[in-house]
Amino acid sequence: MIKKLHKSGVTAAAGVQAAGIHAGFKKRKKDMALLYFPEGATVAGVFTKNKVKAAPVQYDQQALQQHDRFKAILINSGNANACTGKQGKADVEETVELLAEELNIQPEEVLVSSTGVIGMFMNMETMKKGVKAIAPEVSEFGGAAASKAIMTTDTVPKEVSFTFEVAGKTATIGGMVKGSGMIHPNLGTMLGYITTDVAIGQAALHAMLLKAADATFNHATVDGDTSTNDSVFVAATGKLDNPLIVSADDAGFAEVEAAVLSICSQLAQLLVKDGEGATKFVEVLVSGAKTMADAVSVGKSVATSSLVKTAMFGEDANWGRVITAAGYADTEYFDADVIDIAFSSKNGEIQLCEAGMGVVFDEELAKKILEADEINILIDLHLGTEAASTWTCDFSYDYVKINADYRS
Template sequence: MAVGLGPMSTLHPVPGFELGIASAGIKRPGRKDIVVMRCAEGSTVAGVFTTNAFCAAPVILARKRFLGPVRYLLTNTGNANAGTGEPGLANATRTCAKLAELAGVPENAVLPYSTGVIGEPLPVEKIEAALPAALANLSVDNWADAAAGIMTTDTLPKGASRQFQHDGVTITVTGISKGAGMIKPNMATMLGYIATDAKVAQGVLQDLLRDASNKSFNRITIDGDTSTNDCCMLIATGQAALPEITAASGALFAALKQAVLEVSMELAQAIVRDGEGATKFVTVQVNGGATHQECLDVGYAVSHSPLIKTALFASDPNWGRILAAVGRAGVPDLDVSLIDVFLDDVAIASRGCRATSYTEDQGAKVMAQEEITIRIDLGRGTCSETIWTTDLSHEYVKINAEYRT
């Protein structure tokens, strides 16, 4: 059951951005597993991609093409087209070529995205056969259906939307994402698509996406595994009747930046809340670091520890596991006598040892909650970082043990 994740709120249409959904039956007959997105002519596109060296064929192709004029994005679920070598790249190219032919655009104007099982050939014929239906289904109102269409092991679709006014004009930012396992992005999320009708120069848009991703998608982890297929795209259709944003300054840019960050943050946290088998949504906040990197090192050491994650699942306030993770995070010259650790507002460790005020009942009460904050103060400086993660349950093991069956 997704932790604190209910039905999506209203996803506002973005003028100049349409979505179409169809069924190719890649993993099972009838499942809506193809999503085509169409950008208005003249749209600018920004992208961030996985750092995994075994990146999937569609990542290779999308990364090459996204700076050019982009008109269509093609996503399939059920097959990652990763670990497939040159044949996989040829298959990704072929699906793009088919969509380009049907839509009457240059082949390079189509970007591919895939998610699913790694190492299996892409079922090109099934995808090609579904493209006419996806094109016929294109609509600005299809965000919710598209959010469901890109799911794999997700239990719920994920979407977020914001609107703001500038000089009497309404600007919309809407996005969807998918991901529930193999989550520790080094760029973005498993798959994420955010669109706005603002007009934004590509360089400004790219910096905006990178900054938003670093504050949201790059601060989540479920299992410490960086996917082969991670991509997040930000599309600016330019349909709003406002001047182009050509610099990272001014009131319009500031408002757009805030809206994109809020959408990115909501989508990223939804991925954690829907983590495979998750029963807890955990915020790991590290304060008092000498650098941001050492805060991240400590945060990820805690977030990735199987011992801590299983204790969270059991609602066991085994705080010694947290101290052990902090100590092995690799922070140079760490003075443990300065470190304080809290579960929510309950001090469990002070100056490197058990807090004198702490009782097991206090810790157990916090650990029984669905949402928990682990706060660590290193006492070394002024830097802080926050990471969102989950517990590790029996269900996570079951889902991944049976993923291909």
């Protein structure tokens, strides 16, 4: 049984401390966060599939291949440290050394994340001052500050935490995520940090995270851009003292896997709801596909369509844009002559297309349905039994304004 907690997300689990401060990468707002595991934590991570990977992503990927236990994750916002060459890599290594010294831990126990403007060298004087300032600030009450410090164009911090049962004990899982633009399947300018008190091995944890990320974060899209810095980490402190979980056959594996999937789903939906300039949350539900791959492909194609997203903002029941986007999806099985399309929300449901052709519908009801802040686009391919959901948001005038002014 899952029970939501009111305590700050990322520090809800035992053995996790955090802090968030203004280091100086931004003019005023908090821009540095630290997660600290005094007794260590088993950590797994998944990263961007963009061929251009930021220096911290490259460092973390290698570190996680070499080690499974870590004590700290440092995050800065305002500078992505991407496309910075050898200097960027050297700056990551120096940052790791600086934090390790301040926390009196080993450099190999440190991971690093960055988000912000691409192509700028890191201001290491600011980094040094920030590391010295943040290290003494960590506490079990620092989760809220940390979630604010990782924000870039986000309008609100995004945190979730809840309890669940494992081997007769009450386990806790919590997390925070940042991301508002450049959100697209395969992650996108998105940083996520999940913590739990469960005792679990890295391989099992990684398998759970990989599966959950594919089913959640990779089904979320804001603008179709995939970033250089995307990273999602899950850290398990083992403070629950349950029998160690190392494989799918072990007691508690299914419960932990379900919890990781649930928190990833909740965090992914928070990302989309806070899409840059977004006024509506849109779920594209594709059913009747011959294969799961086809269901996913159609959903992502429709969810990424700028014309569909602007229609949602304009509250225009233009189903032609939906079927067009479905038609150019990369599918193996597709028959335009059998597709049904409908829109629904808390204000009702209306069918717009039947067997690939438009039907007469009530325009006023359609507009009322699209006036809601959460909308469903329902697509039935009538070719099989597979189904999939993709989450997106509308495109508003503010999206252009936010991104036109990003560097200023």
